[in-house]
Amino acid sequence: MSNGDTADDIMGATYCALCAHGYADLTMQDIADESDKSKAALHYHYDSKHELLCAFLEYLYDGFVERTDPDDGTPRERLLGLIDAVLDKPDDEDEEFGTAILEIRAQAPYEPGFRERLTRFDDYLIEQLTAILEDGIEDGSFDPELDPEDTAQFIVTVLTGAATERVTTGRPVACTKGMLTEYVETHLLAGQREVEA
Amino acid sequence: MSNGDTADDIMGATYCALCAHGYADLTMQDIADESDKSKAALHYHYDSKHELLCAFLEYLYDGFVERTDPDDGTPRERLLGLIDAVLDKPDDEDEEFGTAILEIRAQAPYEPGFRERLTRFDDYLIEQLTAILEDGIEDGSFDPELDPEDTAQFIVTVLTGAATERVTTGRPVACTKGMLTEYVETHLLAGQREVEA
Numbered sequence: 185m186s187n188g189d190t191a192d193d194i195m196g197a198t199y200c201a202l203c204a205h206g207y208a209d210l211t212m213q214d215i216a217d218e219s220d221k222s223k224a225a226l227h228y229h230y231d232s233k234h235e236l237l238c239a240f241l242e243y244l245y246d247g248f249v250e251r252t253d254p255d256d257g258t259p260r261e262r263l264l265g266l267i268d269a270v271l272d273k274p275d276d277e278d279e280e281f282g283t284a285i286l287e288i289r290a291q292a293p294y295e296p297g298f299r300e301r302l303t304r305f306d307d308y309l310i311e312q313l314t315a316i317l318e319d320g321i322e323d324g325s326f327d328p329e330l331d332p333e334d335t336a337q338f339i340v341t342v343l344t345g346a347a348t349e350r351v352t353t354g355r356p357v358a359c360t361k362g363m364l365t366e367y368v369e370t371h372l373l374a375g376q377r378e379v380e381a
Numbered sequence: 382m383s384n385g386d387t388a389d390d391i392m393g394a395t396y397c398a399l400c401a402h403g404y405a406d407l408t409m410q411d412i413a414d415e416s417d418k419s420k421a422a423l424h425y426h427y428d429s430k431h432e433l434l435c436a437f438l439e440y441l442y443d444g445f446v447e448r449t450d451p452d453d454g455t456p457r458e459r460l461l462g463l464i465d466a467v468l469d470k471p472d473d474e475d476e477e478f479g480t481a482i483l484e485i486r487a488q489a490p491y492e493p494g495f496r497e498r499l500t501r502f503d504d505y506l507i508e509q510l511t512a513i514l515e516d517g518i519e520d521g522s523f524d525p526e527l528d529p530e531d532t533a534q535f536i537v538t539v540l541t542g543a544a545t546e547r548v549t550t551g552r553p554v555a556c557t558k559g560m561l562t563e564y565v566e567t568h569l570l571a572g573q574r575e576v577e578a
Contacts, residue, residue, distance in 0.1 A: 289548065303549075340542075344542035352499050370568065
């Protein structure tokens with residue numbers, strides 16, 4: 185078995201253990217129990233639970249980038265496609281996983297390395313959204329008055345809020361998706377706003 | 382000392398203990414240490430840490446309602462005032478408190494009673510925002526085409542996202558506030574959108 189396979193196995197086991205136990209009570213033994221490895225073998229690859237979870241966040245990031253890489257299409261299509269890709273969980277993702285991720289997010293101020301790794305998700309999204317908005321301004325389909333980076337940050341804030349609400353209040357994301365689509369259609373596309381005198 | 386004073390003391394001690402220890406590691410002893418009461422005295426008032434924290438969420442809710450009760454003014458002023466009241470932390474609120482609240486939010490699926498109490502905050506905000514938007518439509522200052530409840534939910538999602546980001550990535554809320562203000566000014570006020578043919 186190559187190192188890559190071992191790492192993938194451990195990441196898969198971490199995913200299952202997080203869904204089963206949540207983050208707060210997670211132990212290296214829980215992760216070992218979900219894999220075909222011993223706890224000692226896990227410690228051979230990762231010094232601590234903290235180090236393993238930092239690696240897990242990087243593994244998630246790679247998957248996130250792959251899953252949300254904007255398709256071809258018009259800037260409008262790419263923007264709405266990216267929003268959908270973030271709001272729609274992968275079909276095989278457990279409900280419990282979003283909860284575990286919010287637990288990890290809440291640990292960002294306490295666990296060195298978590299904040300930087302979590303910020304990468306937002307930075308990646310802001311960069312992708314900004315590029316799409318700039319393309320749309322350039323080809324004339326988006327309002328030239330909009331600030332691409334501020335708008336991208338705003339959309340990311342909405343996406344973060346929807347993910348938090350899914351865990352906290354159990355509110356489905358359908359309303360957020362509808363409102364964000366309307367925001368794009370009526371606010372960001374060119375010719376939707378009256379020119380102020 | 383009346384029961385009300387005792388309850389207020391315990392709530393104040395819970396606030397301090399959450400800021401000092403976070404939620405995950407919080408014990409009844411930590412809360413007792415922040416008050417002039419013994420752990421046994423705390424247990425006299427609250428059977429368990431869980432019960433005490435449910436009471437604490439209700440205490441926070443009362444403070445939140447008081448702090449965000451919309452002022453008089455035009456619907457536009459009341460809407461922006463409410464957004465500011467939610468985004469601006471009270472001057473005396475510790476940075477650590479937002480983190481403890483996000484930890485508690487992440488426990489909503491595990492701790493019976495947390496979700497209902499957390500949902501009350503959102504329901505209150507949605508109700509207030511919906512009423513303001515309806516008033517604005519009625520007096521002609523807001524776009525009659527907007528859906529008050531969907532719009533209110535969308536604004537709450539943005540506010541939730543900003544609170545999560547403050548903890549997770551440390552991003553300040555200034556950008557969110559600017560974009561939400563712009564959203565209100567250019568999207569919700571009457572006569573800003575071109576009528577679609």
